[in-house]
Amino acid sequence: MICPNCGHDNLPGSEHCDSCLQDLTQLDQPTAQNRVERSLMEDHVSTLGHPERRPVTIRPEMSIRQAIDLMLAENVGALLVVDDSGKLIGILTERDMLLKIAGIYGDYEQLFVSDFMTPDPVTVTVDHSLAFAVHKMDIGDLRHLPVVDDGIPKDVISVRDMLHHITRLCKES
Amino acid sequence: MELAKNLMIDSVSRLPLGAPRYVAPHQSVAEAVALMRQERVGCLLVCQDEQVAGIFTERDLLRRVMAKGQPLTINVSECMTPSPVVVHPKESVASAIRKMSEGGYRHLPVVDEAGKAIGILSARRIMHYLVEHFPATVYNLPPDPKVVPQSPEGA
Incomplete structure (x- = not known):
């Protein structure tokens, strides 16, 4: 040195x-060597989402039927499960439907979201860097990462948001 | 810039592709789901005589089977996405990413010139490829980025 x-x-x-x-x-x-690296290190996760984008949330006592309808209506692959105070307590994804429900429960429609959600999911906060979020996604093999502020979900960022962001930076430079 | 150049130069065959998992069109959804669960994959290729006839993903399961209350005994061919967008191993990674983001796909079948499927390219593989370009930036991070040691370790 x-x-x-x-x-x-x-x-x-x-x-x-x-x-x-x-x-x-x-x-x-x-230290950042180029534009993409600089963005990964310095930009916050909030740069990925649209400011008006709101996460799609669901209550734990709602049914799987309602969850499926909500996923299709909002065209999302993951629902954030929130409690009375609006705090994030779990996440329910397409993957949970495949791994825990389909073919295992014949009559799943009236079962509860709370029985199949993944409790205490990995999250990031709004002021975490993109690199930190990418790291969590890559290591944990996660497709969706809830963005929380003091326990309240503000957004969800996905692998696709990240791919989009990085390829856009490459095109611009 | 290195990454932008590599995206254009590197071909899809350079990425470690997931081995394709197949089902035949006449197999039941229950069999497909069991295979997906066993192999822990989110998507299966539906192949007839080694040709890709369709793709069956978690999303198809949700949208075309569970949402409609269909029994899992129906054939995969009834709920697959027919004639999916494919990539060739010689195409660039940039072109694969473009196809993914334009169509909103998470998986693309990789097929050779004869139309035979040789792999599946997932969004997460591409993400991993991108991350590999920035190992110091992405991997050398503390568990909580806001915590900075006040004194050197051991002091």
Whole structure:
């Protein structure tokens, strides 16, 4: 690690320069090399969604039939499950329908959302960076990521929103 | 810029494709669902004589079977999406992304010149490909980005 102050060649990972005591801890931090990287590091997840876009929510005591109708009417693949105070308590996706319901329950229509939702889903907050959201999606193999503000869902960002954003940046540059 | 260039140059065959899972058109939805659940995939190709006749996804299951209250004994051919948009292995990744976002698809069958399916390209694979271009930016992140250590570790 070359010290930016005096040019002394320090051991990799040193916290300060052996020669001039310059602080070196910030040198390890990644810096943006191009436009897409800069957007990933600096833009917040709120840049993906439309300001007026509202997440599609459902109550845990509603039926699977209502959930299916809502998914089709709103053309979404994931519903956010909220409690009385509007706080996010779970997520119900197409995948839950496939893995937990179809072919397992003959008469599923009147069963409750709360029985099949994924409780306490992975979320991000509005001021998290895009890179952080991408990281969560990629590691957790998640297609939808609820964006919350103090527990209240504000938006859902999807893999497709992210692909859209990155390819648009590539086109513009 | 590196990524923009690679998107145009890299072909679909460079991406690790998911092996295609097949069902025949006359198989039942129950069999298809069992296979999807067992293989943990969200989409199956419906193939007749090695030719892609359709695609059956979670969305089709929701929209054409569960929403209509159809029994799972109906044939896949009745609820699949016929003649899906496909990509060829030599097409660029950029072109695959365009096809996906234009049609709102999450999966594209990859077929060779003879029309035989050789893989499935999913939106998540592409996302992973994009992330691979920025390993330092995306992977070198603390579990909570707002927490910055006040002093060097061990101090």
